[in-house]
Structures are given as C-alpha cells and as structure tokens.
Amino acid sequence: MKNIFHPLVENPYRKKDIDAAVKVLKTNKITIGPITNKFENIFRKKLKTNFSLMVNSGSSANLLALQCLINPYRKQRLKRGDEVLIPSLCWSTSLWPIIQSGLIPKFVDVDVNTLNINIEDLKKKVSKKTKAILIVHVLGNCTDMNELMKIKKRNKLILIEDTCESLGTKFKNKYLGSFGEFSTFSFYSSHQISSGEGGMLCCQNNEDYEIIKSLRSHGWSRGLKNETKIAKNNRQLDKRFIFYNSGFNLRPTDVSASIGLSQFRDLNKFMKIRTANRQMIINEIKKNFIVNNNLFITKENNFVKASWFGIPIILSKKISRENFIKGIEKNGVQTRPIISGNFLKQPSIKKYKLNKNLKLKNSDYINDHGLFIGLPTKLMTKINVKKLVKVFEKNI
16 A cells, blocks of 8 residues: 555554663663563552463463463363353454363354444353353453343353453443453554553462463463472472473563553553544544445443544445445555454364354454454544545545
8 A cells, every 4th residue: 555644553652662662671681570560560550450460462361361271270270172152253362272272162243333242142152061251342342241240150150351452441430351350451563552562461369370470481480479389399300490380481571561561651641542533533424424324433332431442344235345445445544354354254263163154143244344444542633534534435
C-alpha cells in the first residue's frame, strides 16, 4: 500500500519510553531484573490481582497458564482429555496451548453485537468433561461477566481470561483480568500499551504463582519461595542449578519492562484518546446515510467501560467484503480480519482434525462480513475522520 493515511498501528513509542530503555541499557544489566519486578508489582496493584508475572509475549502467558493447569505440582490439576471451552473467534495462541497441554478444545459461538463468547451457546457446550473456560475479551469489549461467573461457579470450572486485547476495560467497575484464576495480557506494538514484545500473566493463588515462576525460567528453583528447602533436600546438587520443574525460557528483559512500565503509567491517557477517536468516527458515520446503513460498529456490552483496541466493522450482507477491503486499502486504509476470523476455517484446524463439521453461525457471519481497522493513540484530525468515512462511502 502507498500513501497510508489510516494505518493499523502507528509508532507507539514516545521519547520518554525510549529514554527509559536507554537508561536500562546504560547499566549493562539488561536481562530480567528490578525493573521487571517493579512493573509486575505496579501492574498487580492497579488491576487488583494477587500475583503478576511478566513474560516475553501474551502468547507465552497463555502457554504458561495452560501448562500450570496440568503441572504435577498443582494439587487440583487437569488431566489429559479434559475439555476447555473456547470461543471460535480467537487467536492461534489462545487455542494451541490447550492442544499442547493435552487438553481438548470445545468451540463456542460468539455474539454478533459484541464479538464476545455467546452465553447461551456456552451453557449448551458445558459437559461432564468440561473443566475450564478460556475466554477472549475481544478488542476492548467483553461478554456478560455476571452470567459467565454464574456458569463457572455452578459447574466448578476454572477460568482463564485472555485479556491481550482489552487491558484497562472494566465490567461493573472491576478490571477484566481480575475475574478468573488466570489472566493474560499482551504488550505487542498495536495493543493498548506496548513494550515491543512482552506480556503479563496474572493469577490468584501462591501455588499457581510459584509454578508459573519456575516454568517461566527453565524449571529452576531459583527465586522460589521454598528455594532453600529444595536445596536442603537435594544436597548432592549445586543449589544454584536445581531444576525443580519442567520449564521454558519465556522471560522478558528489563529493557522491554522499562518501555512497558513507561507506557502503563499513561494507560488512562491512551484510553481516553482512543475513545475520543472512536466516537469521532462513529459520529461522522452517523452523518453519512450510505455508510451508516451499510455497516455496523460494535458497541460496548452492558456494564462495560471499554478500553478500545481497534474498530471492528460488520458489513451488511449486500456489500462484498473482498471488494470493500480492496477498495479502502487502495485508498490508504489498512485492514485485517477481526482477530483471525472464525478460527475453525484455518487450515491448521483441518490438519489437526479439530473441526468435526461444527457449524457456528455467528462466527461464520463475522468471518464473512467483518473486518478491523486501527484506532490511533494520537488524537485524529477532523479532516482525517471525514476522509476515512468518505473512503468507506466510495467503496460501498
């Protein structure tokens, strides 16, 4: 594309973000350390979760959450073949950690108006084999968390909140990511805040925290609460190199943590600007009869104060999605699918034989008629807002 005037993401890094990173670089101690710990603590306190652990991506956070659930150190762990409910409108690394952990995903349809998991379909999909729900809070919105928590409690299910797209959103004045046993966040460059690459995993009890802390770093006992006890029980080993658990290397650096922390301090400011930009676009669309009657922009669910990620658009059935996207991209507006569309349509699903001819009407509709455009973190000009809507009109 040439002459892009409305990109999916602008450069999110400010001078003070880069200065924070340079300050860490000048210490010559750039791996995980005190800045990471500081970010974790500030994040935990703001969102009111009990524990927060920074990792190198939101995808890694999802992997650690699922791996923790099957870990032998967890007293109530899931077993191979247990079912995990997941919306079909999801990202690849929301789904694959379920498979990689020996668990069975069961796909649930979504709501067309909010793009989030459909509560009625969710109720139908719960079975005796269901042990957990992994929900995806889509683009700053969420489902009815009151109803979801009733289902969770009634069926004694574990809840993992994939909050990678919705940092800062509240449901009834309670932050998304503070409802479930686990919650995950992404700090990729297009998200509400960025650390370049990076993410956060939150949990509610110390047992899970100690497990994921070890899993994050090779399975080491280093830094664990019972590190001294482990060393005493393994005197034949060098206490600095005791591998207490299975593990990965999913650690962040203090460089990425410094950028993430700098941005996190201004999360409310970013949210305010994105909300203002979104409202300007919606107001301009309402003035345009042709555009207003041929596309739909999802609204906040009830009781939600959204931290918007981008602008998901649902076209009317008579508009060709392919032609619309081709036309607006030619005119400088970048697009992408809403998350990844209905993930059941992806070739990897067929390869791993996960589809089973499941038909999810709403997810199919969003896949075939939906798209997503960016939402800047800098205040848009009225000229660019008008230009954007005129581009829509031109291609309807």
